[in-house]
Amino acid sequence: MKVAVIQLPGSNCDQDALFSLRNDLKVDAEYVWHDQHDLTGFDAVFVPGGFSYGDYLRCGAMAARSPIMESVRQFAEEGKLVLGVCNGFQILCELGLLPGALILNAGQKFICQDVYLKAENRTSPWTRSAEGVLRIPIAHGEGRFVADPETIQQLEANQQIAFRYVNQQGLLNQEANVNGSMGAIAGVLNQAGNVLGLMPHPERATNPIFGYQDGLKILGALNPCLASKESLEPALAH
Amino acid sequence: MPLVRVFVTLKPSLLDSAGKAVSDSLLKLGYQEVEKVRIGKVIELQLESYDEARVKQMCSQILANPVIEDFKVEVQK
Numbered sequence A: 001m002k003v004a005v006i007q008l009p010g011s012n013c014d015q016d017a018l019f020s021l022r023n024d025l026k027v028d029a030e031y032v033w034h035d036q037h038d039l040t041g042f043d044a045v046f047v048p049g050g051f052s053y054g055d056y057l058r059c060g061a062m063a064a065r066s067p068i069m070e071s072v073r074q075f076a077e078e079g080k081l082v083l084g085v086c087n088g089f090q091i092l093c094e095l096g097l098l099p100g101a102l103i104l105n106a107g108q109k110f111i112c113q114d115v116y117l118k119a120e121n122r123t124s125p126w127t128r129s130a131e132g133v134l135r136i137p138i139a140h141g142e143g144r145f146v147a148d149p150e151t152i153q154q155l156e157a158n159q160q161i162a163f164r165y166v167n168q169q170g171l172l173n174q175e176a177n178v179n180g181s182m183g184a185i186a187g188v189l190n191q192a193g194n195v196l197g198l199m200p201h202p203e204r205a206t207n208p209i210f211g212y213q214d215g216l217k218i219l220g221a222l223n224p225c226l227a228s229k230e231s232l233e234p235a236l237a238h
Numbered sequence B: 001m002p003l004v005r006v007f008v009t010l011k012p013s014l015l016d017s018a019g020k021a022v023s024d025s026l027l028k029l030g031y032q033e034v035e036k037v038r039i040g041k042v043i044e045l046q047l048e049s050y051d052e053a054r055v056k057q058m059c060s061q062i063l064a065n066p067v068i069e070d071f072k073v074e075v076q077k
Helices: A014-024 A069-077 A087-095 A151-155 A215-224 A225-229 A230-236 B017-028 B052-063
Strands: A001-007 A026-033 A044-049 A081-085 A101-103 A111-119 A133-140 A144-146 A161-166 A186-189 A197-200 B001-011 B040-046 B069-075
Touching: A001 A014, A014 A026, A014 A215, A026 A087, A026 B017, A044 A069, A044 A087, A069 A081, A081 A087, A081 A215, A087 A101, A087 A197, A111 A186, A133 A215, A144 A186, A161 A197, A215 A225, B001 B052, B040 B052, B052 B069
Parallel strands: A001 A026, A001 A044, A044 A081, A081 A197
Antiparallel strands: A101 A144, A111 A133, A111 A161, A161 A186, A186 A197, B001 B040, B001 B069
């Protein structure tokens, strides 16, 4: 498994992603600069967080029109794994690979804290190992997921809602939905299930040094043998 | 040379949380007549020539996101 970590001007979670993939997921990972076109030899794409193009115009708007993202679109249409985290999620929505959009948090503030997530759909590669309640950090100002009511209905019907914000017990409530997202949606899948966008940062929860490793239950899609290793189970329990 | 102004605003169905914050501030300053505030942006385009279809294409392709925003075009020839 070789993962392309896309670097855009203003990406700032690219190094976290590369470290997590190489060190904790034990997969090959290389940076790919935004003005490149070629994804030959890669099996998966990670679009990391940050403030690409300074968030000018709209978060992810200009990044979605950069040369590499057209290749990412084709890559995704071939059914290969694509993950967008935080700004990466915003970019995949702007690109039209994922439905909806992410706008200013309902409380207007930038939120940097741990959240609890629950996987809704357990059939996609990204959510297959996401058992129970996951503790993952967020850090965003514009993470409120919105879409028109018909789109939300379609997402529900097609099982495209990957994760929702819940409380520690795994229950939905207003307090747990930290940014005011519609349906407390934290992550969505494309219809085929190979593309995932999510606001929380699984790459910041893969190493024992952080105190929790629930990110492995999502990123484990990139290294299934590691995700299913029983030796990981004690570390994952908290 | 035509000057085009594109007004981009959040769709009315969406909560404009920045607009809400400004509205609260205006009320605190005593402007009780304020019922609602919506914030958008103005994009000025200086063009060599104006073609309505092309400007609309610019708006829907990048200047506005049709999922969350509406746009209005004003031309000064």
